[in-house]
Amino acid sequence: MSPRKKVDNSLHISILGFFIEKPNYGYDLYRSLMQNSSFNLIWHLKQSQFYAILDHFYQDGYLEIQLQDGGNYPDRKEYRLTTAGEEKFHNWVLSPVNHGREMRQEFLAKLYFALKISKEKALMLTRNQKQECFNWLSNHEEKMQGVDSYFGELMGDYRTIQMQGMLEWLKIVEDKIR
Template identity: 35%
Template structure:
């Protein structure tokens, strides 16, 4: 069983995403991941953890490596996506998150990379996530007002409403970025 099936860590999928445009050295991936204009706002990852995850992805067949010669320095290990890694990444990126608690990290990272794939991929992800959130909204149960269950249900309703409003903002952002050529 692969690590992406066994433990679906967002960071592993993100590492695959950084390799979409070609081979990269682990240090370059780390620099991009920590960029404060991108995913650096979402999480912080130690370089040693990143290399351990890249090695794990290589062992599981999601990435492959090659040594690249450098003039006066030792060769460096370059990571590239395999076909399995590419397909796994595309499946992950195109699926909505299944739980509201996953919006803060998983969905944001998926949207980050979906935008890199295409405006259409980002729009589809947003729409599928909106549909998923609407299903959560309908699955509130029959809680009588004034009960503790009702109070929790109202909290969840508010969270889902905020998520839907934020997804609307995401949609406007995607459309605006496309019209600006960003």
């Protein structure tokens, strides 16, 4: 076993959101995610990866398992969200992402679930993320004042335009939610 401390992948926490409304069987939820859910546009999970995440959450106490008699078939595992799992999910879903690279998947997953909770929560998340992006842009502009190479300027321009694009998109999201 690795001596390194296990670190939660923040995107994995999004899976807990599918247990908020009701318990689910792993296979049924996986099939639904891959066939009928717009969540699949954010993150395409392999089945083995999905079950590993469920097992991880069970081991950490975020999900509990209730075995259902399968009759002539193997017993089925019904996963239920624990209080700790619900708390973990709610703390995650409304907090902004910390890095621009997390916007593409993690922020979109948060927005997906925030919209399911309420428009108000989705607006709160979007506004918090806009503020975080403004902070990134401000810090970036400060760093760029000391850049004296041509390549450094090009990289700075790239990051500036990228952050401005995020802010512009968040404004569009905010307008559409209202």
